[in-house]
Amino acid sequence: MNKIFQLAFFIPVLCLGCQKDKATEAAKGSSYVLAGETNLSAQEQGQVVAKIGSKIITLQAFERYLNQQSVFARSRHNSPERKKDFLDNLIRFELLAVEAAKKGYDTDPDVQLAMKQAMVKRFTSKELSQIVKMGDITDDEIQKYYDSHPTEFSRPAQVRASHILMSDEASAVKLHGEIKSAIAAAPAKARRIFGEFAEKHSQDTLTQGRRGDLGFFGEPGKTSVKRPQNAPPVPSALARAAYKLDAVGQLAPGPIKGTNGWHIVLKSGYRRAFVKSLSDVRNKLRIKLFRKRKSTAMETYVKALMDNAKIEIDEAALKAAKANRPTRPMPSLAPPKPTPNQGGAK
Known part of the structure; x- marks a missing residue:
């Protein structure tokens, strides 16, 4: 080395x-x-x-x-x-x-x-170890947290679907037939085939660029699923149709009428429901509650120090402080776009 x-x-x-x-x-x-x-x-x-x-x-x-x-x-x-x-x-x-x-x-x-950072880190670690101990977290506390946060330890079944929106029934029926024939010729590629049709024909501007993907959602009137903030809305008629489909990659029998047109629907994913028992998560909960209590203890400790200290802040001087700009551009968080010669998916 x-x-x-x-x-x-x-x-x-x-x-x-x-x-x-x-x-x-x-x-x-x-x-x-x-x-x-x-x-x-x-x-x-x-x-x-x-x-x-x-x-x-x-x-x-x-x-x-x-x-x-x-x-x-x-x-x-x-x-x-x-x-x-x-x-x-x-x-x-x-x-x-x-x-x-x-x-x-x-x-x-x-x-x-x-040195000061290392000293403070060591000091707080030592001091908190005397104030809060893992053994202080009781089984009753763990049970109470488990009972009051059911959604953290269970998940209902979820379905993922893709759709293509058409303005009129005739166009939707015609396109549905074309998609059905294309999938029948290559069933293993059903989701890819449907995505290509969605990119080319869907009139839903929110999902066309996503190859028609609507993400995972719950069954209407039965289960609620937390979805990302940028997730496209899922019409209830479309969701009900997706939940009636048995297999991933299965196309709905025909277009479904919605409030803003006709939907061609494909089931593109499925997540089973699950429930974690208390015994499954007991140790993780003990650690979580310990960390939470330790954090609270730290805030209390620091607050006491601040209350007893004479602290004066010059707001004008604070406003005058400037952070140095980075000398080079920040790296992008988005993946690079493939170039034509990279041999990406077609």
């Missing part, structure tokens, strides 16, 4: 043990102060693994840092050779840290901010 790349792994965790040393203190014989648990005896903890001038790396410090690596990384450092490689990189990092401190980087605002 590239040495510089390896050294990068040391920076975030070692900052948890950063001291307020000045450059002159950096060269003194201090050992690492790292977070983590250890099973070493007192004598073993103080055993010196390596010396770097007057600085030392104790067995406790080495083991604690090693155990803060990922499970995969730890599994790769069981042999003496791997441990030696790991120690070599720790020494390299220490040399760079000492040199950086000598040159005054320990007082750099960005370095101070990183």
Whole structure:
């Protein structure tokens, strides 16, 4: 592994043990102060693994840092050779840290901010662990949440459909026959065939560009399904027709009359109904309620600090603050459009 790349792994965790040393203190014989648990005896903890001038790396410090690596990384450092490689990189990092401190980087605002962020993260983690514990969440609380949020643990059956809207019955009947014949010739491609017809012939501007797709919906008068905000409306007559179809890819027997024209309908998807029992979700709910309580405890803790602090805000100065513009365009969240030579679906 590239040495510089390896050294990068040391920076975030070692900052948890950063001291307020000045450059002159950096060269003194201090050992690492790292977070983590250890099973070493007192004598073993103080055993010196390596010396770097007057600085030392104790067995406790080495083991604690090693155990803060990922499970995969730890599994790769069981042999003496791997441990030696790991120690070599720790020494390299220490040399760079000492040199950086000598040159005054320990007082750099960005370095101070990183240390402060790590300190606050560790502080809040430790403090909250004393205020809120997982064992504080009772079975009664879990039961109450489960009973009062039924929609989180159950889902009714859902159907997905595509449609083509035509203005008059004659045109709809004619097009329905063409689609039926095309699907009969290639049943496995029913949804693709229907989508191509929808793009070419549908008069519904909301779904034409979506190949007629209406998304998933519930059965009219029986079940309610939460749909995306941008989901197109589903006429009740169309929905009832879709729920009468047995198989995905099945075409409705004929056009269905709606309030704004005639619909040709294809069932394009199906989701079974399900209900998760309390035993299925008990552990997840315990974690969810624990996190919620921890968040509430944090807000209460911070509010108390703010109430006891003298805080003054200069609104004019705040308005004058400006965020730097990015030096390059933000990446697009939309997938790139295929070009003709990419061989996409036809």
